[in-house]
Amino acid sequence: MMCRLFVVLFLINYLKIHENNMYCRVCEFKLKFVKDIKGEKTGELIQLQKCSNCGSYFSRIDSMDQNIDELPENQIDGYLNSERDVKKRINTLFAMLDGELSSRKCKKYLDIGCGVGWSLTVATEHGYESHGVEPEIMATKFASSKLEINVVNSYFSSDLFEREYFDLIVMDQVLEHLPNPQHVLTDAFKLLKPDGVFFLGVPPVDWSRKATSMSLNLSTDTVNKIRKNTHLKRLVSLIDKYDIFISPEGHINYFTVKGIKELAKECDAIVVRELHNNIYRAIYFPYINITTGSFILKKKLSNLS
Numbered sequence: 001m002m003c004r005l006f007v008v009l010f011l012i013n014y015l016k017i018h019e020n021n022m023y024c025r026v027c028e029f030k031l032k033f034v035k036d037i038k039g040e041k042t043g044e045l046i047q048l049q050k051c052s053n054c055g056s057y058f059s060r061i062d063s064m065d066q067n068i069d070e071l072p073e074n075q076i077d078g079y080l081n082s083e084r085d086v087k088k089r090i091n092t093l094f095a096m097l098d099g100e101l102s103s104r105k106c107k108k109y110l111d112i113g114c115g116v117g118w119s120l121t122v123a124t125e126h127g128y129e130s131h132g133v134e135p136e137i138m139a140t141k142f143a144s145s146k147l148e149i150n151v152v153n154s155y156f157s158s159d160l161f162e163r164e165y166f167d168l169i170v171m172d173q174v175l176e177h178l179p180n181p182q183h184v185l186t187d188a189f190k191l192l193k194p195d196g197v198f199f200l201g202v203p204p205v206d207w208s209r210k211a212t213s214m215s216l217n218l219s220t221d222t223v224n225k226i227r228k229n230t231h232l233k234r235l236v237s238l239i240d241k242y243d244i245f246i247s248p249e250g251h252i253n254y255f256t257v258k259g260i261k262e263l264a265k266e267c268d269a270i271v272v273r274e275l276h277n278n279i280y281r282a283i284y285f286p287y288i289n290i291t292t293g294s295f296i297l298k299k300k301l302s303n304l305s
Helices: 002-022 083-096 118-125 138-146 181-189 209-211 220-229 230-241 259-265 281-289
Strands: 031-038 045-051 058-060 108-112 129-134 151-153 166-172 190-200 269-274 292-301
Touching: 002 045, 031 058, 031 220, 083 166, 108 118, 118 129, 118 166, 129 138, 138 151, 166 181, 181 190, 181 259, 220 230, 259 269, 259 292, 269 281
Parallel strands: 108 129, 108 166, 129 151, 166 190
Antiparallel strands: 031 045, 045 058, 190 292, 269 292
16 A cells, blocks of 8 residues: 555656656746757657747757756867867857947956856956856866966856956856756856956857758658768758757757847846857847847846947
8 A cells, every 4th residue: 555655656756757757948828849859968768848838949858957967078079179269259249249348447257168268368357357168178277287377177156256346247148958958047246346248159059050950850760861871971060050959958048139139038137249250140040030030138127328
């Protein structure tokens, strides 16, 4: 009798947990199953879900938290090879914010998920007191030994720094990996000065990206056949480059513009504008409903320009 009762209670708790997990990580509306996509690491089928409100997509919806005791390591190559792109992107950001932040004295900069710290070197050149947080162990060792910059080896927490300390916070290509994006973003905003600037970069999700996603629009069997066709190797390589749903195990959040605005709202912040390395694209993209995935956010109480 006790055994049966235990089984019933276990099933009730199991179903309750999974029921709670079927809600949007952004706005907590119900999710709708879209399709199964082959995982890039395990090869297993990963469920892709879509929010009925903000239109954002999510995978691995059962993932809840990062394990602070299992910091990743030996994943440094991608960071090392990104020097040119990161520096170009951050220099573009500083150029956009030049009139707003350049005159401030004792400016402070934080990059959450900074990799080996390329952006910190740029920020230091622009006169910032620069800080970074990075969970990848080898990346932080490279930052301290080779670049001689200040990077904390940890998953992010506002407890690492003083509240309202930073003039500029960057979180670029990080939020799409996190099982608790709203919590992390809200926590990060605690460190931003009332008149500070927050730069948030995520893979862009709009009609054009969805239309060109082979993983989204074709069955798993069809995708496998296309990838095995040696005559289509170059074409597949090009398509994969723009397929935002190709990595459902690593990228578990796919935020729409509405989703980003919902995230900002919960932080008592607003999206001011978008950033792009090509300034003309940032101007005309909104007219054709295409997003850059790069957003400038500010606290609502700040004096918006």
